[in-house]
Amino acid sequence: MTVDNPDQGWTGHSGVVPAVVTKVAPSSANAIALVCGPPIMVKYTIPALKDLGFTPQQIITSLEMRMKCGIGKCGRCNIGTKYVCIDGPVFSVAELERLPQEF
Numbered sequence: 483m484t485v486d487n488p489d490q491g492w493t494g495h496s497g498v499v500p501a502v503v504t505k506v507a508p509s510s511a512n513a514i515a516l517v518c519g520p521p522i523m524v525k526y527t528i529p530a531l532k533d534l535g536f537t538p539q540q541i542i543t544s545l546e547m548r549m550k551c552g553i554g555k556c557g558r559c560n561i562g563t564k565y566v567c568i569d570g571p572v573f574s575v576a577e578l579e580r581l582p583q584e585f
């Protein structure tokens with residue numbers, strides 16, 4: 483858990499998630515990392531986890547921000563052949579790396 487601007491009395495971490503992940507350095511052994519939140523945070527947290535030894539299969543994220551109708555009708559969420567609203571919205575990074583780089 484981290485905050486951007488700690489107030490007096492906060493004893494936890496402060497700073498952006500990728501930096502805190504790097505600082506805390508969780509072990510990738512027998513672990514899964516679940517990453518969801520603002521797209522910019524997800525974008526920079528995934529490489530931080532990879533630097534710690536997490537494989538693309540061990541990193542799970544959500545692309546629900548791409549969804550519009552959510553029921554497979556509007557066609558606004560597709561990445562290649564995948565529809566985020568039907569095939570996801572939760573994917574491993576390994577799955578995403580096999581798709582066109584649109585996320």
Ligand code: FES
Pocket residue numbers: 548549550551552553554555556557558559560565566567568
């Ligand atoms: S959100 Fe409309 S098709 Fe997926």
